[in-house]
Amino acid sequence: MSKRLNANMTRMKKLREKIGRYILRIEDHWNAISVGKQRLMTKVFFGVYVLITVIVIVNICVTTGQRSNTMSINHIDGISKKPTEKGSKHNEIVNSSTKK
Template identity: 55%
Template sequence: MKRIRDKIEYYVLEVDNRWRILPVKRQRLLTKLFFVGYALLTLLVIVSICISTSQRNNKISINHIDGISKKTQTKDTIQADKTNLLIKK
């Protein structure tokens, strides 16, 4: 575990040294580019959430989990289930 921590620490120090070697103008440019990318990604996620929640058929139904959804059963299987229930009683 100590070796992994040492490797990670070494990698972080190397990256920090490379960042400090860069000229200040280049650091500012890269910082601005990273911020713009982050802002665009955030904006895309917010727009995606707004689009998905504005749809009319977007409703949350909270039901007991039965294993097989009752909505996907056809009329024949529902009728067979009713018949089986009557036979069991």
């Protein structure tokens, strides 16, 4: 059991190191870009985020504002209609809590 646990910990450490190296490489690439380009890219990413947010909010408002948009509420059949086995402790517990 402990060998398996140690193997999983080793895999997790390797994965963490791999992710850490990837983040450092991406950060180095970002820092190599000029500040002007960094600002432009940040503005573009933020603009796209705002645009997607506005589209989603408008879509929600349009779909919920339609008069044909209805919600049906039906009865939920939660109690099984199957015959119960007599003598089973599980069935005694289930049947004791149901209203008769």
